[in-house]
Amino acid sequence: xxxxxxSIESLGAKVVGWFTVGYGMFAFLAQAGLLLLEPxxxxxxxxxxxxxxxxxxxxxxxxxxxxxxxxxSWLIITIILSTARDFGLTEFASEMTIRVLVLELLPFLTAxxxxxxxxxxxxxxxxxxxxxxxxxxxxxxxxxxxxFEFLPRLIGGVVSVVTLAGLAGLLALLMGYLAIYGMNVAxxxxxxxxxxxxFDFRIMAGLIAKCALFGLAVxxxxxxxxxxTPKKLFMVPVSVLRGMMRVFFAIVAIEVVSLALKYI
Amino acid sequence: MNKLHFKVGLFAAASLxxxxxxxxxxxxxxxxxxxxFHLQLAAxxxxxxxxxxxxxxxxxxxxxxxxxxxxxxxGIIIHTEFLGRNAKWLKENSTFTLDKPIVGGAKIRxxxxxxxxxxxxxxxxxxxxxxxxxxxxxxxxxxxxxxLANVEYLTxxxxxxxxxxxxxxxxxxxxxxxxxxxEGVLGSPEKARAVTDSLDKTRALITKLDALTAKTDQxxxxxxxxxxxxxxxxxxxxxxxxxxxxxxxxxxxxxANAVEISANVKDGTQDIAKLRAEIDDAVRKANGLINEINxxxxxxxxxxxxxx
Numbered sequence: 001x002x003x004x005x006x007s008i009e010s011l012g013a014k015v016v017g018w019f020t021v022g023y024g025m026f027a028f029l030a031q032a033g034l035l036l037l038e039p040x041x042x043x044x045x046x047x048x049x050x051x052x053x054x055x056x057x058x059x060x061x062x063x064x065x066x067x068x069x070x071x072x073s074w075l076i077i078t079i080i081l082s083t084a085r086d087f088g089l090t091e092f093a094s095e096m097t098i099r100v101l102v103l104e105l106l107p108f109l110t111a112x113x114x115x116x117x118x119x120x121x122x123x124x125x126x127x128x129x130x131x132x133x134x135x136x137x138x139x140x141x142x143x144x145x146x147x148f149e150f151l152p153r154l155i156g157g158v159v160s161v162v163t164l165a166g167l168a169g170l171l172a173l174l175m176g177y178l179a180i181y182g183m184n185v186a187x188x189x190x191x192x193x194x195x196x197x198x199f200d201f202r203i204m205a206g207l208i209a210k211c212a213l214f215g216l217a218v219x220x221x222x223x224x225x226x227x228x229t230p231k232k233l234f235m236v237p238v239s240v241l242r243g244m245m246r247v248f249f250a251i252v253a254i255e256v257v258s259l260a261l262k263y264i
Numbered sequence: 265m266n267k268l269h270f271k272v273g274l275f276a277a278a279s280l281x282x283x284x285x286x287x288x289x290x291x292x293x294x295x296x297x298x299x300x301f302h303l304q305l306a307a308x309x310x311x312x313x314x315x316x317x318x319x320x321x322x323x324x325x326x327x328x329x330x331x332x333x334x335x336x337x338x339g340i341i342i343h344t345e346f347l348g349r350n351a352k353w354l355k356e357n358s359t360f361t362l363d364k365p366i367v368g369g370a371k372i373r374x375x376x377x378x379x380x381x382x383x384x385x386x387x388x389x390x391x392x393x394x395x396x397x398x399x400x401x402x403x404x405x406x407x408x409x410x411x412l413a414n415v416e417y418l419t420x421x422x423x424x425x426x427x428x429x430x431x432x433x434x435x436x437x438x439x440x441x442x443x444x445x446x447e448g449v450l451g452s453p454e455k456a457r458a459v460t461d462s463l464d465k466t467r468a469l470i471t472k473l474d475a476l477t478a479k480t481d482q483x484x485x486x487x488x489x490x491x492x493x494x495x496x497x498x499x500x501x502x503x504x505x506x507x508x509x510x511x512x513x514x515x516x517x518x519x520a521n522a523v524e525i526s527a528n529v530k531d532g533t534q535d536i537a538k539l540r541a542e543i544d545d546a547v548r549k550a551n552g553l554i555n556e557i558n559x560x561x562x563x564x565x566x567x568x569x570x571x572x
Contacts, residue, residue: 051272059275163279170282193325196293204290 021246025224029216032151041147049148053156057118058164065113069168070175072109073101077172077179094194097176102169103198103207103262108255110165111214114157115247119218122153123243126226127236135227150223157219162211203262210258217250301351303327303384305342305360305372306335307392312370313362319344321374326350329372342392344372355381361393366401501557508553515546 035041077097084093126149129135135145173195181187225243229235291297307313310332319327327346335341346354358376372392384390418425439448443456450456484490522539 051269054275055268055272059271062275163275166283166286167279170286190324192289192293195290196295197325199290200294 021224021228024228025220028150028224028227029220031146032154035146035151041151046147046152049152050155053152054159057114057156058160061113061117062164062167065110065164066167066171068113069106069109069171073106073168073172073175074179076101076105077176081179094176094180094191095198097180098173098194098198101172101176103203104255104259106168106172107161107165107207107211107214108251110161110168110211111218111251114161114164114215115218115244115251118157118160119222119247120240120244122219123222123226123240124236126150126223127229127239130227130229131231131233131236133231153219153223154216158212158215161215161218162208165211165214206258206262210254213254214251217254218247221246221250295347295349298348301327301346301348301354302387303344303346303354304387304389305344305392306389307340307342307362307394309394310340310342312364313340313342313372317370317372319346319360319372319374321350321353321376326353326374341389342372351386352383353379354384355379356384357381358384358390359393360390361395363395364398366398504553504556508550511546511549511553515543518542518546 080097080100081090081093084090084096129145129149135149138145138149177187177191181191222240222243225239225246228242229239313329313332315329315331317329318325319329327344327350330343330345332340332342353374353376355376355378357378358374358381361373361375362370363373364370417423420426435448438451439445441447441453443450443453443460446459447453447456450459482489518539
């Protein structure tokens, strides 16, 4: 009987914990959104921090990321093309390539890339600031951490993921054209038709929204996870671990929901 | 100059330009800068047609079904939309067929037999024909079933084909024997040997006949051969016949005299004795003639002329 009660209690604690985390996250997001609407936020100092965040999240890794996107696109396009030829479905190969790569795989991989590189860094940084009372010190010096530390990171994350996913997608479209039609313009007409067929307004809006949500997930979740850290140094790794787990679940959930909305 | 800002600015500018180019390209691809061309298709049934069903010309998609609905008379009106650049494939003599393949989605096929025909005006209404393969399948299956039943009957155990194949096996088995195809046809080596034996005999017979013919030839047609002798005999016969003819003429004259004489019997009897002698002479000559002919010609008759 005690065991059952203990199980129910632990389950209740977990649910409450999840709700707390979710509530904290959305409250933080609402706060950031409200701040974004305030004209006072849009000053030169905030803008500089945003530029810095975009530099560290997107520009610094651009060549590595594009090389990685090139290799994975080329590999997957080749696999899809040869499989389609084996089954006599070549006419569907270009559409399949675009749908798999540009709409699904590349945004997902971009989000994972940014999460592993910048998300973990943000989580650690915020956790250390929290442990070292730096945030309170900043607030004391009239430097609100929300405006100068967190909001730029969120904006940088969203902009970076959307841009990187877009660039990778364009690269994949180019690779797909070259793989299917080679170095000539003969295939431009049918390829354009395929692209026109796939990218209607709904798909484009959905793609951009999905990438923005990815960008938000890989920055918002690490920031809130860092802020939750108890003021003990040994809790920093635990905070990063929790934050990254949540990021992973969030990315998968966004992908699953987007797929469900698109195809069900 | 702030290097960090420059890099981010470059990145942002490049991304924005690329995004703008892609959006412009996408709008062009989707025909945003073109007039759309509308066409209504009248059909009896909307089975398989839904918004988004492609309209294809020569296998290439040129338009799509946008909406479909009923008209006042219960007929189906399918609204289709084409990009302005694709409208040139729609002619007044174009036919529109709804294709429902077994695998894959339905599509509306456009066939324009004469591309020089006048173009269809915007918002025209055309008839939609239907070619439904799935409706022909049951009939096809029935026919295939009948054919399979026939094949089954033909190939059943102890059926004709099996028996024929067994016979063919026997015949070909014999054909591999000593006497080859002949044995296969005749059934056993003994019979085949009889045939070859008789062939051998025939060959010998023909050789003998050859020799015989040569001899006969010699006998008949050579110098002093049978043929030449016969020719000479016939010339003699002709001579003899002439002789006999003259004798008979004499006899005729004698007979005329005799009539005359018998009229004047009383003129003397010594003339009758002379007459008798002459007739006897003629008959003897005739007898001799016949004997002569008989010697030359083998008539199976009595060599005698009866005297009345």
